[in-house]
């Protein structure tokens with residue numbers, strides 16, 4: 001099961017930026033490896049990540 005394929009698309013250069021959901025939850029900023037654009041995560045985005053993590057946990061329990 002590919003559960004570690006989290007990523008943003010850079011707003012500036014469209015590079016795919018991988019990140020760890022845990023980093024977002026602790027407030028870490030994401031940096032584009034290509035153009036060094038810093039992406040700050042809005043609270044709405046954080047709640048989406050939390051929801052996604054909760055769903056993944058549920059799936060793990062079912063298997």
Ligand SMILES: [Zn+2]
Pocket residue numbers: 010011012013014015032033034035036037
């Ligand atoms: Zn970029």
